[in-house]
Amino acid sequence: MKKLTIVIPAFDEEEVLPSTLQRLLKIENNLITAQTINPDSNIIVVDDGSTDKTWSLITEANKRDSHVAGIKFSRNFGHQNALIAGMTEAVKTADVIVSIDADLQDDPDAIPAMVHKFLAGTDIVYGVRNNRDTDTWFKRTSANLFYKTLNLLGVKLVQNHADFRLMSKRAVQTLLQYKERNLFIRGIIPMLGFKSEKIYYKRTPRMAGKSKYPLKKMLAFAWNGITSLSIAPVRTVLLLGVFASLLGVIALLYSFISKWMGLTVHGWSSLMISIWILGGFQMISLGIIGEYIGKLTTETKKRTRFTIESKIG
Structure with missing residues (x-):
């Protein structure tokens, strides 16, 4: 039987962690009782510099319960690094690894179905939410815009998939070969090329506590995803520069023709507008x-991506 390890990144999750561990241990125990997974299957919680x-x-x-293990960071290194730390530890002994956030907004009851797909030969199983009813209008709209933008830039993401997924040992080992510090895991995993499937579930509101991804962090995360996986923004700057240069040449020809025909018009507004627009393009570039x-x-x-202060289990 295969050993399953569930990796949970946690940052200030004291309000939900006890119930989260209880529920996940129950799911693992049911799979062990059904002789689907190894009795040594466990849970690794990565404390990402929590202050609570x-x-x-x-x-x-x-x-x-010795099936619960923990990794403690010396400070907050971020959600993606917490996932990497957990998977790095888990892959030493586990055959299959599931990552899920501590708030359990992603339905953990989908884990048994993920495991069965793995046993049938699938290396990566994505947990995909089938609705965004719990999101605000702004978050729903911005998320759809984010996926469309990345697709236009050539980055292939699994839409409505965050970091709830199952990965086989070899898939995790391949992921860990990507050594960049500016890591965007959900963009890299589709690049691995292993057989993958999707499991759909209904996302639920947080049981307690507050989201660790306010607007500022979400925007920074989206920008990191774009710049980590695509050079399209730089190419866009190049195209804007070429376009601005062509406009400049046209304006130069127009001014010569106007002067030759005696139709010159003295105007400061057009001059100042063009200076501000071109100056803005330059600053953005x-x-x-x-x-x-x-x-x-x-x-x-x-x-180093992270510093481990201590481990338990």
């Missing part, structure tokens, strides 16, 4: 190019 009682709850859970240079700087330094 998250780590003490993980410690207490491990004392009650420098900003986008600077973003890529900054990412290159981060990658060449090869700093």
Whole structure:
């Protein structure tokens, strides 16, 4: 039988973690009882620098049940790095790994169906939400815009899929070969090329606590996804530069013809507008190019993705 490890990134999740662990342990126990997975199957919770009682709850859970293990970061390194840390530890012994957020808005009852697809020969099973009823209008609209934008830029994402997924050992080992620091996991996994399927589920509201992804973080996450997986923004800047240059040539020809025909008109408005527009294009261009240079700087330094303060279990 195959060993299953469930990886949970957690940041200030003291309000939901006890019920989350109870529910996930029950799901694993049911699979063990049905002789679907190995009795050594476990859960790894990665404490991403929490400031509340998250780590003490993980410690207490491990004392009650050895199937719960924990990794504690020295500070907050981010959700994606927490996932990588959990998978790096899990892949040492597990045959199949499921990642799911601590708030359980993604339905954990879909895990048995994911496991059965894995046993049938599928390496990656995506958990895909079949509705966005719990989202605000803004979040629903911005999410759809995000997926459409990335598709236009050539990045193939699984729409309405976040980080709830099952991966086989070899799929995780291949993912961990991607060493970039600016990691966008949900964009890289479809690039791995292994056999994949989808499981649809209904997303539910948080049981307690508040979202760890406010608007500012969501926008930063989306921008990181675009710049990590596509150079299309830089090419767009190039096209805008070419277009602006062509307009400049046309304006130059127009001014010569106007002067030759004696139709020159003195106007400061058009001059100032053109200066501000071109100046804006230049600032935007420098900003986008600077973003890529900054990412290159981060990658060449090869700093560690995270620092582990302690482990348990």
